[in-house]
Amino acid sequence: MKLLIKAPAKINLSLDVLHKRSDGFHEVEMIMTTIDLADRVELTFLEEDAIRINSQNRFVPDDQRNLAFQAAKLLKERFQVKAGVHISIEKNIPVAAGLAGGSSDAAATLRGLNKLWKLNLTLDELAELGSEIGSDVSFCVYGGTALAKGRGEKITQLPPPPTCWVVLAKPFIGVSTADVYRRLELSGISHPNLPAMVEAIKEGSFNGVCDNVGNVLEEVTLKLYPEVAQIKDQMQRFGADAVLMSGSGPTVFALVHHDSRMHRLYNGLRGFCDQVFAVRMLGERHTLD
Ligand SMILES: C[C@](O)(CO)[C@H](O)COP(=O)(O)OP(=O)(O)OC[C@H]1O[C@@H](n2ccc(N)nc2=O)[C@H](O)[C@@H]1O
Numbered sequence: 094m095k096l097l098i099k100a101p102a103k104i105n106l107s108l109d110v111l112h113k114r115s116d117g118f119h120e121v122e123m124i125m126t127t128i129d130l131a132d133r134v135e136l137t138f139l140e141e142d143a144i145r146i147n148s149q150n151r152f153v154p155d156d157q158r159n160l161a162f163q164a165a166k167l168l169k170e171r172f173q174v175k176a177g178v179h180i181s182i183e184k185n186i187p188v189a190a191g192l193a194g195g196s197s198d199a200a201a202t203l204r205g206l207n208k209l210w211k212l213n214l215t216l217d218e219l220a221e222l223g224s225e226i227g228s229d230v231s232f233c234v235y236g237g238t239a240l241a242k243g244r245g246e247k248i249t250q251l252p253p254p255p256t257c258w259v260v261l262a263k264p265f266i267g268v269s270t271a272d273v274y275r276r277l278e279l280s281g282i283s284h285p286n287l288p289a290m291v292e293a294i295k296e297g298s299f300n301g302v303c304d305n306v307g308n309v310l311e312e313v314t315l316k317l318y319p320e321v322a323q324i325k326d327q328m329q330r331f332g333a334d335a336v337l338m339s340g341s342g343p344t345v346f347a348l349v350h351h352d353s354r355m356h357r358l359y360n361g362l363r364g365f366c367d368q369v370f371a372v373r374m375l376g377e378r379h380t381l382d
């Protein structure tokens with residue numbers, strides 16, 4: 094038996110850090126939403142007791158370091174599964190980009206193996222297991238749009254944001270999330286207005302969403318990599334309605350209402366950025382079928 098599962102990227106419309114915790118993680122408040130830029134995870138049932146993985150992407154590990162492998166191992170050990178799986182990942186999401194590509198592959202593997210290995214777990218149970226793999230995995234198990242608290246694993250669903258284009262550009266650098274959090278100076282940061290963003294999403298106000306995007310990690314990554322700030326400037330010049338870095342970066346995204354402006358931005362950015370995408374947000378959260 095074979096399953097093909099879509100593993101979409103996320104963007105952070107709002108990312109705030111409240112304080113550093115005693116376990117070394119940071120207490121965050123974020124609004125995340127999935128976008129129509131996705132990896133494809135193919136799971137093939139194996140009779141033998143083994144987890145095999147391949148991704149054919151030189152930046153992605155083909156072994157136990159892969160987050161999808163870790164998801165399979167976690168389920169296998171926790172529920173004493175005797176069968177195995179071959180995981181094949183078609184990588185379309187840029188790696189180490191702030192788009193949760195690895196986390197989404199892990200979440201897709203959890204959802205898929207739940208079916209392939211007939212575990213009958215709920216989405217809530219899968220999300221809780223996912224938090225053991227990484228802070229973004231719980232959100233990726235549900236997808237859609239959500240408020241995430243704690244270290245990112247406490248999820249409250251939100252309605253989908255108003256329809257618009259998301260134009261993403263990633264410069265040719267990878268960013269270490271751990272490094273960005275480590276360099277964050279909490280004193281004197283200006284916090285995004287998260288309640289205003291939640292309100293704007295609930296009211297379906299595109300202007301409200303644009304007025305309230307914010308990410309406290311931007312300052313750290315922009316200082317380390319000036320090319321990220323340059324992309325932000327370019328996007329603003331090409332007429333984006335809002336511009337923000339996603340997660341710990343370096344991907345920057347623009348929200349754009351009009352088709353013509355989306356084309357202008359997309360074509361303009363392709364001139365000096367190696368990876369550019371124009372996609373929609375995905376309204377629907379994942380379901381278990
Ligand atoms: C930047 C974001 O992607 C925004 O959605 C997430 O906060 C990070 O999520 P992630 O990549 O799944 O993070 P993890 O793999 O759990 O952690 C990577 C590293 O980031 C730091 N980290 C992560 C999450 C968090 N709330 N506080 C942290 O300080 C820790 O040093 C951790 O060792």
Ligand SMILES: Nc1ncnc2c1ncn2[C@@H]1O[C@H](COP(=O)(O)OP(=O)(O)OP(=O)(O)O)[C@@H](O)[C@H]1O
Binds near residue numbers: 159160187196341342
């Ligand atoms: N399935 C996977 N896809 C991509 N990277 C993976 C995967 N599994 C493990 N990794 C490792 O994780 C690192 C971070 O990759 P990923 O693309 O998930 O980062 P990210 O988008 O910045 O994540 P986040 O937004 O959650 O911080 C990579 O350098 C890679 O070595």
